[in-house]
Amino acid sequence: MKPIRSFLFIPGNKASWIEKSVTSGADALILDLEDSVPPSEKATARSIVASKIAWLAEKRQRVYVRINRSPYLYDYEDLMAVTKPGLEGIGISKPNGCEDVDTASSMIAEAEMRNGLPIGGIKIMPLLETARALQFAYEIACRPRVPAIVGATARNADVARSLGYIWSADGRESLYFKSRVVMAARAAGKYPIGGLWQQVHDLEGLAESSRRDRALGMSGELVLHPTNVPIVNKTYTPSPEDVAYYQGMIDALEAAETAGRASVVYEGEHVDIAHVKTAREVIELARSLESALN
Amino acid sequence: MKPIRSFLFIPGNKASWIEKSVTSGADALILDLEDSVPPSEKATARSIVASKIAWLAEKRQRVYVRINRSPYLYDYEDLMAVTKPGLEGIGISKPNGCEDVDTASSMIAEAEMRNGLPIGGIKIMPLLETARALQFAYEIACRPRVPAIVGATARNADVARSLGYIWSADGRESLYFKSRVVMAARAAGKYPIGGLWQQVHDLEGLAESSRRDRALGMSGELVLHPTNVPIVNKTYTPSPEDVAYYQGMIDALEAAETAGRASVVYEGEHVDIAHVKTAREVIELARSLESALN
Amino acid sequence: MKPIRSFLFIPGNKASWIEKSVTSGADALILDLEDSVPPSEKATARSIVASKIAWLAEKRQRVYVRINRSPYLYDYEDLMAVTKPGLEGIGISKPNGCEDVDTASSMIAEAEMRNGLPIGGIKIMPLLETARALQFAYEIACRPRVPAIVGATARNADVARSLGYIWSADGRESLYFKSRVVMAARAAGKYPIGGLWQQVHDLEGLAESSRRDRALGMSGELVLHPTNVPIVNKTYTPSPEDVAYYQGMIDALEAAETAGRASVVYEGEHVDIAHVKTAREVIELARSLESALN
Amino acid sequence: MKPIRSFLFIPGNKASWIEKSVTSGADALILDLEDSVPPSEKATARSIVASKIAWLAEKRQRVYVRINRSPYLYDYEDLMAVTKPGLEGIGISKPNGCEDVDTASSMIAEAEMRNGLPIGGIKIMPLLETARALQFAYEIACRPRVPAIVGATARNADVARSLGYIWSADGRESLYFKSRVVMAARAAGKYPIGGLWQQVHDLEGLAESSRRDRALGMSGELVLHPTNVPIVNKTYTPSPEDVAYYQGMIDALEAAETAGRASVVYEGEHVDIAHVKTAREVIELARSLESALN
């Protein structure tokens, strides 16, 4: 799967917001049927979302839907309604562990069969919002339908309540579980997704928070507001300075190899083939993002 | 089990200290038969502790006893002597892993049977003081007799020696294992217990250390001196300002819901039903602690 | 196994560097056949390294060899060539998990058998450079041939690429996995090895980086340049001030015990038998390192 | 849970058969919505079954319902319809492993919540009809909702197809998996259920088949026809001769103990307290079945 830098949440009951979101620049949308929809509009939201998927796919907009759950089960009717051509995946909130992901996977297979889709095509993006899901992050990340796991933090939100921590700007209290999500995802060959900045109008705070997640190894993050998308996209895109730095590294090692050496000191640091592999990956990522824009 | 903010250690050979401790305000006492008792007073301590349990229970003071262990086994005679009506649990130090907790559990069942107590009633509070116990923190936390696990740090003490780290005030070296204990406990539905402040006369240092543990998600901590109890209790009790803040949040979302919205920006942050669940838990905790005092 | 404070890498194709390295003071050498050797000199390096092992062993220099690997297998010819009397162990880079360590172990057993060495004598030191190896750090550390596991970090190198993080001087991005390696190794009764400082000419930076790894609980680290050896050795050797501090602690508790107490406040901190066990270990380590020098 | 000697299957679309079944003497009924109901009558069967549960419960008839499944999921509508007061449990066919049992358990919890039943009260009886379910028989038996697991065999039916065996009267081909189901169930403290005799008019064959299952350790079995119920009940009820034999054993050991011995030769065999525990269990079972009849 191609990486996703920005997942933009949109309340499922807001048809016009969904339509406008295709211009947001978000790599993927998450049409939300859950906490951002008032109870009285759940049914409306479900049918709005179901009706918009094909249109969004036509616009080449990648789309996920976050479904509701009771204390015991993900919402069967939600799943039946939105498992349609054009949907990339389902976002599931607050799984209690691998069992919930497996159950969701079986329910989605049922929906795929009933709705005539190929079995196994719809992805699951689990939001690891309970302590137990975080404890089993690696096992969850290994599930075949799961291309990415989310380790997000926000003051007073679900993860904070489940772990009992107190949110801070420097994130000392979330360093462990965010790092754990990064390692679990990477170990399983999947993407680690960070966030979640809920002071949506503080864009400098967002940029700083986003840089911190990127530095830990996240490959993208959840976003609550369209204005936040470009800032997040920028964080997860190699800058021209990055590209120049890494190209220089490649050139330096090539020169060294011509001279019969396997390593070189480049900008003050020992560099060998291991570093050049990293350099090539960064440049390749920069190129693929650029071509996606054109 | 009701949460315990402060576990106060008292050397088991000090009968008068035990008696005075009921006025300390500690949520629970740990009568110690182990490292705070000199070898020559082990037998005395055992009989003092055994004789005080009923009296403490009568005073409605929750009581744990920390027993001795050889390199191979927890102390059988200690267990037989103190497993009596009124005891809430046994503190076990330096388990090497789940096997030691299981063995302790079997020994306690034997003591319960021999002493006429219901089987399974006495709890085990493991002090995760070896690297291997910390590695298996989650598995230990899942054991049925275990209501809480302890992830404490102190300069030069058992955990420091087992992991080989050097203690610092900012706790960089213990962030991983304390966070691990928080997640393991919460994932198993148990309480994570922090501490341990051994500069017992530096109360400001204690307050700071305690705030840091609380911020990570600890629900209480070990305490070495009666003067330390009120400071720790305060850390783990929601303040009136907290209660007001969260009540405001609840009110704000209710207003938003009346207006047909599922979220609102409250004091600069996106807030929805997820946050309000947290708010309700904090207010509920504040009320239950208040009523416990009256 | 005796602890190793400094593992000095030497490119295997540099015969004279290998010879000079015995005066470096490194506790162990790692003769490298992998990334520090240019492709065109791989065969030469293999025979140089094979020819130097006995000579180094005669000089009582502990020796490891890092072998090559393809995407699928460690290099069979490397192993057959260097598994010789005098070799202490094989360094294996980028294992993908336990399976790779088990496979390496079987291949080494084959080499031991073919080359007439006792089966099981050659050690394996895995460099945990992939996310999956770090995820399974404990399981890897439990393997019988493994006396130590390496959790090293360096800007743009293999671990950074596998986890996707961005290296920083303060190491926020590597705190999780370094702490994880420390706990995993200690839980398995093995040594955790840190590093890797690649700004080889910045000796102050090295000293700071080394102190940080030591504080986390590392017992030694990888070193890229002979000038870095003494600095690293110093970090992992108790200083005379340390020895004096701990001797004072032992004396203070002994005095307390004579007075019938099991604890004492020493330099402002509660201290009991747990701390004195640590004190004795530090003093014992200092003595063993001293005697090794004489 | 009290043991069930006979589980009688009744097609869910046969209202009159259901009514008559209360006189069959079966310890429990399994109202079937699955393979014994023609596709065209599935909806009818569901509503007949849903309507009969309360009436059967009033007659003190224990009731299970076997629901349908697609290749991916148990039937959600079946579950919602039949999870009603009076239902003891759900029979699930052809689970592919623990995941299917966990998913069924979550779906039943949802049905309990929606239908106002206490959560966790409805049991699950899995029919281990796939090779993978049999491979994981113990893990399935450990699930909390599961009071019994079924290891049944029949010529050409689901288990035979999944394992690929050829049914025979002496059951050489099913000895392994039936014994495995017995051990798995007993190890988990649950009941092993055998059967399934599909030559329903050959009552002698049934008696022999039933005796063989009982001898392996089964505690009851599935039954396809009301005429088969008394034969099966008899097999799983201790006979008067059994009771006399075991009472004699108890008396013999008591006499020996009076004479200061701990064992005795009773009817040619060494007998001690271990055997007398068995004797007491058999007599207790005989009494409880008798009192259930009166």
Add this chain to the structure above:
Amino acid sequence: MKPIRSFLFIPGNKASWIEKSVTSGADALILDLEDSVPPSEKATARSIVASKIAWLAEKRQRVYVRINRSPYLYDYEDLMAVTKPGLEGIGISKPNGCEDVDTASSMIAEAEMRNGLPIGGIKIMPLLETARALQFAYEIACRPRVPAIVGATARNADVARSLGYIWSADGRESLYFKSRVVMAARAAGKYPIGGLWQQVHDLEGLAESSRRDRALGMSGELVLHPTNVPIVNKTYTPSPEDVAYYQGMIDALEAAETAGRASVVYEGEHVDIAHVKTAREVIELARSLESALN
């Protein structure tokens, strides 16, 4: 993978036997480099086998090679020599558990890479000839390269020595492990392979032995002599009588369904859709084997 009824072993040093074997009717050949080749001819056998693979593939003969192993490792040179286009898989003898299968898989990947074959294409057929391999039969069967596992028995051969049993014609001593191999293979979606009849000239004994393995659920077996091939093939091919019986069953249930029933008594037994699924599988197998012949 298509099922294989007969795997015919041929000593790798017998070039002419290999050539003749294409007329044997064996579904697959196993060219043996191991126990059927005298030590002095190991090198010759390796090159003969390597030279025949392409020719056999041209004749559309499926080919496996059984390689040698030391106590520690499968033979690297054997693997490099025979991993060539036309080879279907490698037979590995006496694995000690999953680790050996994983190691073999890595070595084969190396051979595939060096010899220009697609990675992962060559299969592994493990002969479960040690007690530990049988203990982990399911885990071995789950490995991706493994399409089939072998649970064979023979008087005094490797399995008998490892488990310590005494071979008998009725196979009481091998019933457990053969049944275990059947369940493990089927649970993993793989083929269970039986045998091994070493009284090669007693063809009646072979027919009986073969029927017993087939009845347990084996899908094919190992064969030591070309004369044994047709007998084994016949055992694992549905007979015309089988086909007629199952076609009658299908017809009977169709008639019942037309009459509004979901089950019928066919030749004295209760039969429903479950049995008809089996009937269809048997008829489909018969057809596919027939068309393979034409």
Add this chain to the structure above:
Amino acid sequence: MKPIRSFLFIPGNKASWIEKSVTSGADALILDLEDSVPPSEKATARSIVASKIAWLAEKRQRVYVRINRSPYLYDYEDLMAVTKPGLEGIGISKPNGCEDVDTASSMIAEAEMRNGLPIGGIKIMPLLETARALQFAYEIACRPRVPAIVGATARNADVARSLGYIWSADGRESLYFKSRVVMAARAAGKYPIGGLWQQVHDLEGLAESSRRDRALGMSGELVLHPTNVPIVNKTYTPSPEDVAYYQGMIDALEAAETAGRASVVYEGEHVDIAHVKTAREVIELARSLESALN
């Protein structure tokens, strides 16, 4: 550990029986403190047994003691009394799983320490008499103190009650768990021990029962009466006919190898190096038992 063909039980309260037992020919004695001792003589038995161990060891009689257990714990006082020089191991009855074996191991280490024995020297022989212990037979067999596991069956005894089976002479009901114990023990490199014949005066029945266990792969068995010892010893000792047969096989293959072949038909069966390894093991066993007698 050398194999033990016969373990003879002797009630611990019978001092004279213990003394006479050294002439029984039993490879090892099990002095019983448990079910063969009347409650009123438990204390006496403990001191008799404790007092006889050294004397038996002097006579070079291998000795085990079976200790008592409550529902929760093995008997601490028993262990402290009998863990003395000369004791080979402790027999533990009715473990509920690995936890009980681990607990017994810790208790024995404590007893070793208190009684001045080297830690880890005393063995544990678990009697797998509960369904759960049989379910985890392999995991139990892997424990380091365990040299052998017991899978015994007897009419109405502990295993029969736990699994719920009905004993028969042909042992259909115990074939699964006896085979399971053989595989588990052999897979862990330990000895499988069978038995238990409680019709102690029916020596022909014993011989038949013993042959059946031997054929399954057991290496010895439990014995209740001294007259049963020679019969059991004979079963587990290769006969002169066996030795002659296997020597003939070795000779035949050697002749074949001289003639350039790797296999031969010996007494009607294909035989190769695999069979000759078995032949050598049998002859070696015969020799070691013979030399033990002289």
